[in-house]
Amino acid sequence: MHRRTLLTLKTLTWLACLTPLLWLLWGAFTNDLGPDPTHTITFATGRTTLRLIMLTLAITPLRRLWPKLSWLIKFRRLLGLFAFFYASLHMLTWVALYNGFSPASMAADIVKRRFVTAGMTAYLLLVPLAATSTNWAIRKMGGKRWNRLHKLIYVTAVCAIIHYWWGVKPGVLTPIGMTAILTLLFLARPALAWKQKRKARAVTV
Amino acid sequence: MLIGKPPDIPSSEFTPKRAYEAFINRRRFLRGAAATGAVALGADRIASVFDPHARVLADTTKLQTVSSPLTTTGEQLTSLEDITHYNNYYEFGVNKGDPAKNAHALPTLPWSVKIEGKVAKPLTFDIDSLLKLRPLEDRVYRHRCVEAWSLVVPWIGYSLSELIKECQPLSSAKFVQFLSYYNRGVEGAWAYQTDIAWPYSEGLRMDEAMNPLAMLTFGLYGQTLPNQDGAPVRVVLPWKYGFKSAKSIVKIRFVEKMPHTTWNDEAPNEYGFYSNVNPNVDHPRWSQKTERRIGLPFYEQRRTTLMFNGYGDQVAYLYKGMDLRKNF
Numbered sequence: 001m002h003r004r005t006l007l008t009l010k011t012l013t014w015l016a017c018l019t020p021l022l023w024l025l026w027g028a029f030t031n032d033l034g035p036d037p038t039h040t041i042t043f044a045t046g047r048t049t050l051r052l053i054m055l056t057l058a059i060t061p062l063r064r065l066w067p068k069l070s071w072l073i074k075f076r077r078l079l080g081l082f083a084f085f086y087a088s089l090h091m092l093t094w095v096a097l098y099n100g101f102s103p104a105s106m107a108a109d110i111v112k113r114r115f116v117t118a119g120m121t122a123y124l125l126l127v128p129l130a131a132t133s134t135n136w137a138i139r140k141m142g143g144k145r146w147n148r149l150h151k152l153i154y155v156t157a158v159c160a161i162i163h164y165w166w167g168v169k170p171g172v173l174t175p176i177g178m179t180a181i182l183t184l185l186f187l188a189r190p191a192l193a194w195k196q197k198r199k200a201r202a203v204t205v
Numbered sequence: 206m207l208i209g210k211p212p213d214i215p216s217s218e219f220t221p222k223r224a225y226e227a228f229i230n231r232r233r234f235l236r237g238a239a240a241t242g243a244v245a246l247g248a249d250r251i252a253s254v255f256d257p258h259a260r261v262l263a264d265t266t267k268l269q270t271v272s273s274p275l276t277t278t279g280e281q282l283t284s285l286e287d288i289t290h291y292n293n294y295y296e297f298g299v300n301k302g303d304p305a306k307n308a309h310a311l312p313t314l315p316w317s318v319k320i321e322g323k324v325a326k327p328l329t330f331d332i333d334s335l336l337k338l339r340p341l342e343d344r345v346y347r348h349r350c351v352e353a354w355s356l357v358v359p360w361i362g363y364s365l366s367e368l369i370k371e372c373q374p375l376s377s378a379k380f381v382q383f384l385s386y387y388n389r390g391v392e393g394a395w396a397y398q399t400d401i402a403w404p405y406s407e408g409l410r411m412d413e414a415m416n417p418l419a420m421l422t423f424g425l426y427g428q429t430l431p432n433q434d435g436a437p438v439r440v441v442l443p444w445k446y447g448f449k450s451a452k453s454i455v456k457i458r459f460v461e462k463m464p465h466t467t468w469n470d471e472a473p474n475e476y477g478f479y480s481n482v483n484p485n486v487d488h489p490r491w492s493q494k495t496e497r498r499i500g501l502p503f504y505e506q507r508r509t510t511l512m513f514n515g516y517g518d519q520v521a522y523l524y525k526g527m528d529l530r531k532n533f
Contacts, residue, residue, distance in 0.1 A: 028502075033503065034291075035286075035290060035291035035499045035500055036291060036301070036354055036506070037501075037502060037506065038497050038506050038507075039354070039497070097503060097506075112489075113490050113491065115490055166490070170472040170475070171472075172299050173398055173399065173400070174398070
């Protein structure tokens with residue numbers, strides 16, 4: 001891919017990733033975040049995090065399916081870091097708007113409420129991934145170890161989806177769309193690996 | 206308290222009344238335009254496309270009211286826009302904005318409420334006779350949702366006890382059950398975003414139902430109820446979490462045993478039969494100590510939740526000697 005094209009695409013990705021934040025800032029500025037702004041902010045940051053996690057998880061299967069798209073890998077770190085960024089904003093709403101920065105209130109929340117526990121787990125597991133996202137860290141750790149560590153994203157994704165299910169009222173089925181996509185992304189991995197193996201065997205025979 | 210504003214606001218901040226009057230005037234104007242036949246196709250309908258406020262009350266009519274000593278003072282009213290666009294009415298969708306979009310499908314005329322069970326007079330009231338049963342009172346109530354948000358609503362209606370007296374319940378009637386409108390053909394598509402077994406069912410103990418605060422409600426902001434707020438008749442129980450206040454009621458049953466209630470069926474550990482507003486008993490998934498007032502900027506929303514939503518003086522006696530942690 002040309003340097004120019006890559007630069008354009010990266011700029012567009014940045015803009016796309018920043019759109020939810022700009023939308024929230026604009027809404028806060030014009031006092032137009034709907035009847036319950038706290039909930040709007042919470043939901044927008046949470047939903048964006050989940051979407052970005054799905055996008056990072058979509059890159060590997062897409063590359064396997066269409067080798068022509070292998071350049072997509074160049075966008076994974078960006079998407080992953082934006083996922084971490086929105087997860088941090090999501091956390092901040094919880095810390096500030098729900099708990100008024102009170103450590104006691106937060107501690108009680110984490111212990112008592114399983115959907116908070118799940119969300120917190122998902123977030124804490126993202127931290128080492130964000131911290132080791134630099135080229136330097138990859139070199140220092142070695143590709144194999146780095147890869148193993150970054151498998152944690154699967155745990156984060158599962159925890160995040162559980163967090164969503166436990167957060168909505170029992171009987172409400174809205175997280176089903178995200179769950180279906182995540183399931184598909186998870187199943188795509190062994191399916192594509194199996195397909196590749198069969199192809200490789202066919203070639204050797 | 207670490208966070209949250211004190212619940213009561215000085216009355217100097219009372220009511221966005223100007224906004225409300227402007228809105229009423231606009232309605233009058235629109236009505237006038239339609240009446241003069243300036244636009245034969247119905248100015249209301251056309252205007253409603255451009256004006257969401259007009260759309261909200263497109264099918265409502267003005268109600269004659271008297272004042273009530275039971276009204277709550279010193280609270281800033283939530284705007285009509287928010288009261289009609291931030292609704293939990295799961296038959297019409299699970300998102301807060303869904304009922305405003307979908308509830309127009311609710312056929313509110315003709316409407317009747319059937320009284321059943323342990324009563325001397327198992328009457329059926331059509332909506333007009335219910336509206337005329339007693340003078341309609343203006344009552345501002347705080348409305349606290351179990352999801353930890355709250356509104357302040359200027360409801361219109363009269364005490365539920367007035368209707369109950371008309372029906373002459375037998376001494377064996379210990380509970381009252383309310384059943385909401387449900388027709389699979391009308392709400393089916395939206396209602397199946399959940400696995401709730403419709404129709405919506407709610408209930409009260411007899412003495413709770415007889416408390417004068419318990420209100421049979423027909424309107425808000427001077428007009429009949431918009432569909433998404435439970436048209437044409439609902440109950441409002443300001444000391445209980447909002448889901449207890451059943452909407453669009455078609456049946457009132459007087460029964461001997463505690464009736465089943467919808468959210469209790471769904472999650473008995475989260476939603477008790479009583480569901481009195483209680484800052485000391487947390488919901489399993491969130492604290493009930495504070496609430497978010499709807500319609501304010503995010504940094505001003507948080508405030509302290511009051512026991513019985515601030516109506517303890519009127520209702521605390523009902524629960525004397527009861528363990529409210531067990532009977533949540």
